[in-house]
Amino acid sequence: MHSEPVNSTSPGPRIDMHETSIVLLADPALPCNVLIVDDDPHVVLRITRLLKSGGYEVYSAGTGEEALRLLDSTVCQIVLTDWHMPDMDGLALCRNLRLRQADGYVYILMLTVRDSTSDILAGLAAGADDYVIKGATSEEILARLEVGRRTTNLERSLRRSNEENRRMSITDALTGVHNRRFLMKYLPRELERSRRYNHPLAVITCDLDNFKRINDGFGHEAGDEILQAFATRAGDCIRQGIDWIARSGGEEFIIVLPETSLQGASHAAQRLREALAAHPISTSSGPLVVTVSMGVTALETAQELSAVSVSELLRAADRYLFTSKHLGRDRATVAAVGCTATLSEEHSGGRRATH
Amino acid sequence: MPLIEQPQAGGAKPTVQDLTYEDVRQSFLIRLHGEQSQLLVLSDSLGSAEVAPASAFGDLEGFAHRLRGAAAVFDFPELRDAAKVLEIAASAALVEQAPLNEPRVRTAIGSLVTRLSWLTGGTSPADAAVLLAPAN
Secondary structure, three states, X not given: OOOOOOOOOOOOOEEOOOOOOOOEEOOOOOOOEEEEEOOOHHHHHHHHHHHHHOOOEEEEEOOHHHHHHHHHHOOOOEEEEOOOOOXXXXXXXXXXXXXXXXXXXXXXXXXXXXXXXXXXXXXHHHOOOEEEEOOOOHHHHHHHHHXXXXXXXXXXXXXXXXXXXXXXXXXXXXXXXXXXXXXXXXHHHHHHHHHHHOOOEEEEEEEEOOHHHHHHHHOHHHHHHHHHXXXXXXXXXXXXXXXXXXXXXXXXXXXXXXXXXXXHHHHHHHHHXXXXXXXXXXXXXXXXXXXXXXXXXXXXXXXXXXXXXXXHXXXXXXXXXXXHHHOOOOEEEEOOXXXXXXXXEEEEOOEEEEO | OHHHHXXXXXXXXXXXXXXXXXXXXXXXXXHHHHHHHHHHHHHHHOOOOOXXXXXXXXXXXXHHHHHHHHHHHOOOHXXXXXXXXXXXXXXXXXXXXXXXXXXXXXXXXXXXXXHHHHHHOOOOHHHHHHHOOOOO
């Protein structure tokens, strides 16, 4: 059995857990920018040279104010700051940095000649992560910076993992569209926004026709490919960055169309039906023709927006989807939330009729 | 920063990576001449009737603190300690609202000038002591 060689010199901590857990791997190749803040140019030069020898990218500022300006445009993982400086001193800089919304954690190391215990405590209380007294050896300064590099690397890895976990928690792994969890969290927000601005909100429920027959006849792999292709084609029929799709069940999708009237949603459904009918879907079992049944509804008036809940909206769309199935599939039934089926509009296979 | 900004014979400016620790340290030693001159100016201000004690002691404290830090970074422990003595004396004089001829400050300035002179290879410690002796 082959096993990976263990690199005993690897500086990054690794937390390996079972497959669904976060894997944290601090990447030693990540660049680490250090901002030196000191009003003495010779000290800046001396420390710059030292840090460059340690593989750091180095920036410098002569005051706290200058440091903050530089950090507005440059990401620095570590700030190495003096205490006494004109304008804004090191303590004020620490406090300011801790109040800022930065993209990542900024590790602050105070490097000052102030050496009393009360000074050290004041520096740490102001927000510094570490405190080094000027006169420390080069080795000590580099060793303490290495702690900062490890800490910020780990924080970056953790942040990336969190972002990925968050993305995965709201994404359907098979199709890449949103999942039911996202739907139930964000559809209420869409409705709230529509109420606030008195803008219409439409939804389309989609159910692939005879999907069980595809799975049974061509296998689950082909079924998965159908679902993926449907999600892609549906995505091409809606407005990017405004409308969105969620997979709410096995072969069931819901398309949310903010600021869209019933007529606009009807057009979108028609585009989707045509996009699906235009070409068979290529699968590992060969090209397959797939159709979809849809229920389309919308909240258009202020009264509808205020009176109808998310679950009522979805129930109405489901009801019209059922009508489409009942009428023979491959069609969309379009109606306002409160309509009965007899008042609905239905279009299918090039036909468009009002009942 | 003169050391890295001055063009070299070939026209190219050296980068920080080109500089050795000794280069940087040497540059700092050259700077000490200027520090010594500045300290003498600050010392002279203590004898001026036009200077407010708070201003004079504040300037001395800031000067000594900066020099103390740089001396520590460049591994000049005696210079660092002499600067620290002056920083503490000036700070105390500031807090106590001492008169300009405060003796602890005078003494600390003398020690620091002596140390600077020794490092810059200029005035001998004895010369410096004479230079900084109280006028009366």
